[in-house]
Amino acid sequence: MGTTVANVANASGNVTATSDGTLLEAGGRVVFRTDCPPNYDGIPDPVQHMSTTAAISTTATVRLTPTGTYRKARISWVNNGASGSAKLNVAANCGNDVEGLVASQSAKQRDAQMTMGDALLIVSPTPITSLNFSSDGAITADTHRLLVTFGA
Amino acid sequence: MPLNQQVIYPRDAYPASSYCNWFFLGSQASGDIENKAPGKAVGAKNGTFTDGECWATAGYATVGGASDNWAGVAASTADLQSLATHTLIVAARVRKVAVALPSVENFLYSSYKPGSEYGGIVLAHGTTGFARLYINAADNTTVSLTTATNTITDGATANERTLVFIVPREGGNGYVAVDGLETVSSTVASVAGKALAGGRTARLGVSLAGVAADAHQLASFQSYCVPLAGSAISRLAVYDWVQRNPHLPIPDWVFGL
Numbered sequence: 568m569g570t571t572v573a574n575v576a577n578a579s580g581n582v583t584a585t586s587d588g589t590l591l592e593a594g595g596r597v598v599f600r601t602d603c604p605p606n607y608d609g610i611p612d613p614v615q616h617m618s619t620t621a622a623i624s625t626t627a628t629v630r631l632t633p634t635g636t637y638r639k640a641r642i643s644w645v646n647n648g649a650s651g652s653a654k655l656n657v658a659a660n661c662g663n664d665v666e667g668l669v670a671s672q673s674a675k676q677r678d679a680q681m682t683m684g685d686a687l688l689i690v691s692p693t694p695i696t697s698l699n700f701s702s703d704g705a706i707t708a709d710t711h712r713l714l715v716t717f718g719a
Numbered sequence: 720m721p722l723n724q725q726v727i728y729p730r731d732a733y734p735a736s737s738y739c740n741w742f743f744l745g746s747q748a749s750g751d752i753e754n755k756a757p758g759k760a761v762g763a764k765n766g767t768f769t770d771g772e773c774w775a776t777a778g779y780a781t782v783g784g785a786s787d788n789w790a791g792v793a794a795s796t797a798d799l800q801s802l803a804t805h806t807l808i809v810a811a812r813v814r815k816v817a818v819a820l821p822s823v824e825n826f827l828y829s830s831y832k833p834g835s836e837y838g839g840i841v842l843a844h845g846t847t848g849f850a851r852l853y854i855n856a857a858d859n860t861t862v863s864l865t866t867a868t869n870t871i872t873d874g875a876t877a878n879e880r881t882l883v884f885i886v887p888r889e890g891g892n893g894y895v896a897v898d899g900l901e902t903v904s905s906t907v908a909s910v911a912g913k914a915l916a917g918g919r920t921a922r923l924g925v926s927l928a929g930v931a932a933d934a935h936q937l938a939s940f941q942s943y944c945v946p947l948a949g950s951a952i953s954r955l956a957v958y959d960w961v962q963r964n965p966h967l968p969i970p971d972w973v974f975g976l
């Protein structure tokens with residue numbers, strides 16, 4: 568089991584190292600994993616979570632605008648009764664919502680596309696100031712959930 | 720749940736084009752037609768041209784349909800560089816609202832008035848469905864580049880078309896691309912090296928004479944004056960960029976600059 572590590576004690580007590588390379592606080596909270604350090608999963612601190620179940624379609628867009636400076640966003644699109652083959656169009660940093668409608672003839676203007684049920688991590692060289700979402704068909708309110716986690 | 724990672728390049732990740740005269744994307748809900756070229760003039764809607772008319776269809780500026788449905792583009796933006804020094808490129812996405820062929824040649828953009836005010840260009844939709852760019856030098860020499868008939872509409876189906884016109888400064892042939900493919904080349908020699916600036920406010924939607932045009936949906940209407948000979952520009956790269964990136968002005972590197 569764990570071995571007490573000298574000289575790394577904190578206010579909560581000693582830190583212990585487990586055999587899988589994890590350092591734990593006395594209360595059990597993971598302090599560090601040598602095989603998977605913090606942010607290794609692509610979402611650096613700080614983060615901001617946003618979600619919506621509003622209707623989207625080829626003519627209706629949902630716009631999420633984080634308040635911080637983020638260059639990454641993990642987008643998760645969960646089905647709750649909508650079409651399982653629906654496509655979600657993603658457009659970042661559009662000047663307005665009309666510009667963010669990237670269905671049909673405007674499809675080339677989208678930054679990413681995903682299918683219902685997927686999750687996607689997008690990485691941008693410039694801060695993501697907004698994300699507009701539209702779909703290839705009508706997705707009524709509360710039949711889906713968009714969960715976006717923005718990360719620095 | 721599967722998680723994929725994708726690098727995106729949002730609109731603001733691209734540097735502004737150094738040679739863009741105007742880029743009217745046409746994706747708004749209201750207001751004057753925004754010009755995405757930094758420091759360039761908007762398309763200022765005529766006073767009786769309402770938001771409901773101009774922005775009736777998301778993703779397009781709908782112009783024409785009545786003689787007062789136009790937007791003015793200030794001379795500081797509409798005036799083009801001389802063909803003595805610059806190659807002219809004009810591109811647009813165009814769709815006619817009604818499928819019927821125009822009963823008269825429709826002017827979709829005009830910066831000169833044939834017969835009286837010279838120096839500029841006219842983007843037109845002809846009565847047989849062709850798209851045409853007239854290039855009128857300040858000395859009233861005119862050439863034109865024309866697509867095949869039935870391009871914008873054949874009277875039965877009106878398609879959105881992506882048009883690119885290239886007028887090399889050295890003359891020779893000018894070129895037209897439709898939906899990313901070069902379809903026409905014809906001589907523009909008579910305007911080679913000539914001035915194009917007319918010094919007047921241009922109109923989007925109708926002719927400068929105020930002749931009404933049928934309603935057309937315009938998007939990604941853009942123009943560049945590039946300080947290179949046409950022969951030094953990869954036309955195919957230009958066509959490809961315009962077709963593939965309808966929301967983005969052409970970056971300098973596409974021109975090789």
